[in-house]
Amino acid sequence: MSTVNLQDLVLDRASAIPLSQQLTLQLSHWVVSGRLAPGIRLPASRVLAQDLKLSRNTINTAIDQLRAQGYLTSQAGSGVFVSTDLPQKDKPLLKASIQGLKEYPPLSDYGEQLQKNDFKERSGQLPFTPGVPDLSAFPYKIWQTLMRRHSDRAILGGYQGNQGYKPLRENLAHYLNSSRGLRCTPDQIIITQGAQQGLALCTQLLLNPGDHVLHEEPGYMGARKAFTAIGANIKPLIMGTDGLDVSQLPLKTSAKLLYTTPTHQYPMGGILPTSDRLQLLNWADKHRLWIIEDDYDSEFHFYTNPIAAMQGMAELSPVIYLGSFSKTLQPGLRLGYLVVPKPLVSAFVQAKSFICGESPLLSQAVVSDFIEEGHFIRHLRRMRLNYQKKWEHMQSLCEQHLQGTMTPIAQSAGMHLVLQSNNPQLDDVRLHQRFSQAGFGSSPLSYYYQGEVKKRGLVLGFSNTNEQEREQGIQTLAGLLSRSDL
Ligand SMILES: Cc1ncc(COP(=O)(O)O)c(C=O)c1O
Incomplete structure (x- = not known):
């Protein structure tokens, strides 16, 4: 067995990187490159220390590190050797080619089905990007106090159950029953990682490929995409000014599911009156189909209290209620909830356990206290005033700058405003792209249609904007609309 001379090692004694670390790195490179052959014995640490003019401590630290990483091995009494078996990460890669992957299943x-879609990942967040709450007005101090309170609770580092943290389900049931008119018990609530996961669970558990789903048109794309991805057929619901037009519900239907946003139709903003809700529930009962009630931003009605949720209007409701903390708190939290009829709970919780397991426990504990201690209600009250002022400002800016080109669909609620183009031929996708190049977010109204596009324009989220952004944004939009190529 031969030994090796390590005197060629280059060490930078002026560097901030500790000498033991420099030694570890260079020796590992020498092993991987073959400069130190497998099986070769290193000089004794005393000799190395002398040759390299380093302390034995430094040498031993580097050798221990290289042994732990698998580059060196030691044999009692005979010394330290270069390992004959390289660590996995340094072994040559298997020869594989992209071409070869085509032969895999x-x-x-x-x-x-998903592969065929023209999918674009979200490209970040600009002023007016729909769906983002005022993140600068979030009560970070209170949140940090609650996080600190829970962060060292060992129990929250483990598993607590796929249905969700029990105290949160209890506090949420109380909030939903008292503030949103639901009739539910904590054992009907499933805490999800956002409303979108709730939709995905509904899709998996209620639909087979080929099943029919009734969906608002224009309507929420996230729901429509989840339904179509599984192979369901979407049948558009005819809309009136207050949301879906219950007088136009089909006399016969084989649909299994109806998706609706009755308290603030997405995106057009209609609010379905109580009598229409009752009619819809009776109709669903007659035709035996499930209703998904998406209550995504009902907390933000500015002049009147929002109408109670449909879920609570019937004794044995066929409603699956979908809620989210994305608008009331933050989308980055990834927490939402489903309220499902009791006979469905077990299947939903099992499916959740297979798909993603539990929702993050620490955040659930923080949200639970946030609700229980009254911070949630106070935060909602503040945000309602905040969004009301912004909504009023948007109305006056539109009046000032967009007269004759775009008309705001003026429901006094929510976090976004629909600007409907007075020109039915407007290329709203191009307008959205130009607006985005100018630094502002939006969604083209045409995106919300599956079939024939009946209205064109832009959906603007105003909740996460400041006064200057709103002024600049609407003036920019007016400038873009004055050009003739749209
Ligand atoms: C109508 C509607 N439903 C559901 C969601 C999904 O919310 P989450 O972030 O909880 O998945 C959104 C998000 O923008 C929405 O607009």
Whole structure:
């Protein structure tokens, strides 16, 4: 067995990187490159210390590190050797080619279906990007206090159950029953990682490929995409000014599911009156289909209290209620909830356990205290005033700058405003792109249609904007609309 001379090692004694670390790094490179052959014995640490003019401590630290990483091995009494078996990460990669992957099994039918979509990941957040609450007005101090309170509770580092943290389900049931008119018990609530996960669970548990789903048109794309991805057929619901037009519900239907946003139609903003809600519930009962009631931003009605949720209007309601903390708190939290009829709870909780397991426990504990101690209600009250002022400002800016080009659909609620183009031929996708190049977010109204586009314009989220951004944004929009190529 041969030994090796390590005197060529280059060490920078002026560097902030400790000498033991420099030694570890260089020796590991020498092992991987073969400069130190497998099986070769290193000089004794005393000799190395002398040759390299380093302390034995430094040498021993580096050798211990290299041994732990698998580059060196030691044999009692005979010294330290270069390992004959490189660590896995340094072994040469298997020869594989992209071409070769084509011969592997194809995606599932579901995967193939998704592969065909022209998918673009969210490109970040600009002023007016719809769906973002006022993140600068979030009560970070209170949040930090609650986080600190819970962060060293060992029990929250483990598993507590897929249905969700019990105290949160209890506090949420109390809030929903008293403030949103639901009739639910904590054991009907499932804490999800956002409303979108709730929709995905509904899709998996209630639909088979080919099933029919009734969906608002224009309507929420996130729901429509989840339904179509599983192979369901979407049948558009005819809309009136207050949301879906109950007088136009089909006399016959084989649909299994109806998706609706009755308290603030997404995106057009209609508010379905109580009598229409009752009619819809009776109709669903007659035709035996489930209703998904998406109550995504009902907390933000500015001049009147929001109408009670449909879920609470019937004794044995066929409603699956979908809620989210994305608008009331923050979308980055990734927490939402489902309220499901009791006979469905077990299947939903099992599916959640397979798909993603539990929702983050620490955040659940913080939200639970946030509700219980009254911070949630206070925060909602503040945000309602905040959004009301912004909504009023938007109305006056539109009046000032967009007269004759775009008309705001003026429901006094929510976090976004629909600007409907007076020109039915407007290329709202191009307008959205130009607006985005100028630094502002939006969604083209045409995106919300699956079939024939009946209205064009832009959806603007105003909740996460400041006064200057609103002024600049609407003036920029007016400038873009004055050009003739849209
Ligand atoms: C109508 C509607 N429903 C559901 C969601 C999904 O919310 P979450 O962030 O909780 O998945 C959104 C998000 O913007 C929405 O606009």
